[in-house]
Amino acid sequence: xxxxxxxxxxxxxxxxxxxxxxxxxxxxxxxxxxxxxxxxxxxxxxxxxxxxxxxxxxxxxxxxxxxxxxxxxxxxxxxxxxxxxxxxxxxxxxxxxxxxxx
Amino acid sequence: xxxxxxxxxxxxxxxxxxxxxxxxxxxxxxxxxxxxxxxxxxxxxxxxxxxxxxxxxxxxxxxxxxxxxxxxxxxxxxxxxxxxxxxxxxxxxxxxxxxxxxxxxxxxxxxxxxxxxxxxxxxxxxxxxxxxxxxxxx
Numbered sequence: 001x002x003x004x005x006x007x008x009x010x011x012x013x014x015x016x017x018x019x020x021x022x023x024x025x026x027x028x029x030x031x032x033x034x035x036x037x038x039x040x041x042x043x044x045x046x047x048x049x050x051x052x053x054x055x056x057x058x059x060x061x062x063x064x065x066x067x068x069x070x071x072x073x074x075x076x077x078x079x080x081x082x083x084x085x086x087x088x089x090x091x092x093x094x095x096x097x098x099x100x101x102x
Numbered sequence: 103x104x105x106x107x108x109x110x111x112x113x114x115x116x117x118x119x120x121x122x123x124x125x126x127x128x129x130x131x132x133x134x135x136x137x138x139x140x141x142x143x144x145x146x147x148x149x150x151x152x153x154x155x156x157x158x159x160x161x162x163x164x165x166x167x168x169x170x171x172x173x174x175x176x177x178x179x180x181x182x183x184x185x186x187x188x189x190x191x192x193x194x195x196x197x198x199x200x201x202x203x204x205x206x207x208x209x210x211x212x213x214x215x216x217x218x219x220x221x222x223x224x225x226x227x228x229x230x231x232x233x234x235x236x237x238x239x240x
Contacts, residue, residue: 010150035122043195064163068121070156
């Protein structure tokens with residue numbers, strides 16, 4: 001079974017991003033949306049965690065949320081895929097289920 | 103008897119990223135209102151609050167109003183004390199060059215533009231916070 005995890009809170013604000021990563025299984029994916037897109041930026045204190053996670057599962061970040069916050073696509077960690085709303089829909093259908101973290 | 107205007111020191115502490123919650127916008131509105139009442143206003147950006155001042159915000163994709171340009175009105179409202187937490191920038195891999203410039207015009211010096219932004223350490227911020235009459239958290 002594959003699961004799409006979505007997270008919408010900043011990793012600096014609470015531990016949801018880290019909990020999600022620790023509970024995500026290998027054939028699953030994580031999509032960061034809203035304030036959680038901060039997680040995929042280079043040179044933050046979470047960059048190493050994301051880099052290590054990329055060995056185990058796919059990580060996506062929603063482009064409109066990066067753009068809204070002035071976060072440059074050039075500074076997104078390599079290996080993280082930046083997607084739009086249409087690909088968000090595709091991801092939900094490609095996985096068996098979706099877990100929306102609060 | 104003449105009425106003496108009461109001026110208090112108000113500090114607004116911004117700790118959240120814009121758009122994910124309404125706090126950033128609400129804070130900005132309250133700050134401008136307080137400043138219009140000739141109060142002594144300080145504005146702090148710490149933790150994820152530093153993202154509020156990021157350059158190149160483009161909210162077309164999320165269908166929300168981009169209010170980042172409104173911060174440039176702070177100088178006109180005589181809000182001249184903007185403090186940015188240095189450690190918060192560093193742990194996010196950011197520097198002042200990632201943030202928009204905020205200036206006020208000094209009419210005593212032929213309207214020279216002067217920066218409102220003060221980059222401060224947590225210990226400096228602690229001292230400034232300690233000297234306020236009212237601290238409001240957003």
